[in-house]
Amino acid sequence: MTDRRAFLESLPALKEFILSDTPDREEITQRAYGANQWFVPSFTIQAIEAIANEFLDEEKCRKWIESYDLSNPKQKTVALIMAGNLPLVGFHDLLCVLAAGHKAMIKLSDKDPCLLPWLTQHWISICPSLSSAITFTNKFEGFDAVIATGSNNSARYFDYYFRSYPHLLRQNRNGVAVLNGKESMDDLKKLAKDIFLFFGLGCRNVSKIYVPRGYDFSAWDEGMSEWKFMEDHNKYKNNLEYNYAIFLINSIPHLNIGQLILKEDEAIASRIGCLHYSYYDDLTDVVATLEERKEEIQCVISTSSIGGWEHIGFGESQHPRLEQYADGVDTMQFLATL
Numbered sequence: 001m002t003d004r005r006a007f008l009e010s011l012p013a014l015k016e017f018i019l020s021d022t023p024d025r026e027e028i029t030q031r032a033y034g035a036n037q038w039f040v041p042s043f044t045i046q047a048i049e050a051i052a053n054e055f056l057d058e059e060k061c062r063k064w065i066e067s068y069d070l071s072n073p074k075q076k077t078v079a080l081i082m083a084g085n086l087p088l089v090g091f092h093d094l095l096c097v098l099a100a101g102h103k104a105m106i107k108l109s110d111k112d113p114c115l116l117p118w119l120t121q122h123w124i125s126i127c128p129s130l131s132s133a134i135t136f137t138n139k140f141e142g143f144d145a146v147i148a149t150g151s152n153n154s155a156r157y158f159d160y161y162f163r164s165y166p167h168l169l170r171q172n173r174n175g176v177a178v179l180n181g182k183e184s185m186d187d188l189k190k191l192a193k194d195i196f197l198f199f200g201l202g203c204r205n206v207s208k209i210y211v212p213r214g215y216d217f218s219a220w221d222e223g224m225s226e227w228k229f230m231e232d233h234n235k236y237k238n239n240l241e242y243n244y245a246i247f248l249i250n251s252i253p254h255l256n257i258g259q260l261i262l263k264e265d266e267a268i269a270s271r272i273g274c275l276h277y278s279y280y281d282d283l284t285d286v287v288a289t290l291e292e293r294k295e296e297i298q299c300v301i302s303t304s305s306i307g308g309w310e311h312i313g314f315g316e317s318q319h320p321r322l323e324q325y326a327d328g329v330d331t332m333q334f335l336a337t338l
Helices: 004-018 023-035 041-055 058-067 091-099 115-126 126-134 152-161 185-200 226-234 232-251 283-291 330-338
Strands: 077-081 103-107 132-137 145-149 167-171 174-178 206-212 261-264 273-280 297-301
Touching: 004 058, 004 091, 004 126, 004 297, 023 041, 023 115, 041 091, 041 185, 058 261, 077 091, 091 103, 091 115, 091 145, 091 330, 115 126, 115 132, 115 283, 145 152, 145 330, 152 167, 174 185, 174 283, 185 206, 185 226, 185 330, 206 226, 226 232
Parallel strands: 077 103, 077 145, 103 132, 145 167, 174 206, 174 297, 206 273, 261 273
Antiparallel strands: none
């Protein structure tokens, strides 16, 4: 079993290490960018800092772990199939597996091949007992359970392939935001972070907003202005130009503010560089819609709590806490019952 005391005591040193602006960290962010052009170094640094600040606090982790019954002494090997849409997006799953006292057998995404090995190598140097609990592989053998994250198509494959194992499978979801029309400019600038950070590729990125009927979008150009640099990114720019051309050719009404195209559309998921919006007359209608489509939604961002959804303020979507689990499924409870 992983030495839980050593595990917890290693967190402050790991936090200090990954927050340090060193040549080593600069080199790994450049390597990650070389492997995946969506992983621009500034975004990778933000992902690293979010992990350090939200997940690597020793006392928070201790209280989080103690809230579960982890008295079962049987150590299991959990296969982790990592996604690659964001830098280090699967770190929370790894943290959960180790915190629960299990072993992690990790298959990396081709889109994020170097960041997690870099982080775990240094973690093991701080806490050597973790060396037997973390392995990387391209072929799963001898595992007891599975946590996999992928697309809707891959989730169906995972469901079939791992049907005989305890499993936790995740697929595509998106963030939505509910506006009341009274948001300040500061609110809009924070919402821009929820939309643009990581080029909108994360399951917690806002891809759809609900606005009151008659909503005025005139302030959006200023509210989104800090993200104009997105237009200079080759891959993002290609998507913007392609989507703009499609909308023009097909005479689809839209609002183009340069780095973002807004389109009235009922769909939750949107194309890269696009944001869908829908009007509402009564907030109760929005609450009902969110409930009907909860399997498509990762989180709801707003100025105040909406229905039964956990409240997340503007600008906070990419800083989930330890207890905010993907798809609303308690990963630690799943691991505790193995």
